Amino acid sequence: MATFYGNFHIHTILSPCADITMTPDVFLEYLNGVNWISITDHNTARHIELFSKILNKIDIKVIPGIEVTSKEEVHILVYFKNLVDAIDFGKIIEKHLIIKNYDPEKLGYQIICNEDGTFNSILEKPYLGSACDLTINDIYLLSKQYDSLFIPAHIFRFNGLITNLVFPPENVIIDAVEVKSDEEIQRAKKIGFKTFIFNTDAHFPEQLIPSCKIIAKDRSFESFRSAIIESKVIPIWQH
């Protein structure tokens, strides 16, 4: 077993709400002390391949992920074993986004980058900050067509499962929940959650820091899954 340093909720410049500096070159500059992350842009998988390729060069392993917004406006992190699965799932989610058109001047540019950090193109539609027309239960069923992990993000904050829906939905197996403090762990335990993940939900370069230690055999998806299930993910609180 080895100890890895992770942060599994990171947005790139493609997310309209992320900072315009969240480009591959800035990731290379700021990611320090982390060797296992996930790229989890809002409702899209379009940037995972590019970032994985670049970060692999400095031995940072990337788990393909997406932060989906359900019809109830609940944010859910879905992690995939393979890039292909993430891309396939991402394409379906993009088609289900309610808001197709957006004004980048008001909502932020959705920029696709080149490897060197220069801007390649602007994704004009759909608006990635939109909710889907799929319920949380629909998204769960869709995610389970792949070998994925289903983890509600920041459950006690805005767009969090508990804030928006109070209870976990029936017929949904939640692999873990994302929390940000000891106090939130205790609250989550009272609701019945047993497994947790700790991330910074990075939208700015300063948030590209380790947020948890993971005790695992290696940095494979299976080891990620086992570490979560066996509670071998240890928080590094940022406050």
Add this chain to the structure above:
Amino acid sequence: MILEDLLKLDFIEDIYIYNNETEIKNGYVGDLLSEIMRNSPTSSIWITHQTHPNIIAVASIVEANTIVIPKDFEFENETIEKAKENNINLLKSKYDIFKTVGLIYNILFGE
């Protein structure tokens, strides 16, 4: 007022009526279920965009007896089934949420 007073009006479609004599004493508006849990008064009509089955559990806990959704929204089938099990009335307005709330407020508390 009783639910029947509302059903007489042409902007409300009944999706599931448990009892049209249901007495409605208060009202509440919101989409965050945790906020409804904290603040909704009892014997309320609750106007919301949320249609997930969890709204029935929350309505039961806070003793809201009627839920209204605005135009262009649909209750999920499971939500309707749970409403039947929990004796909660479900309605749909033909107006957006702002106009719906204004009209219902006037009936409930107006002169």
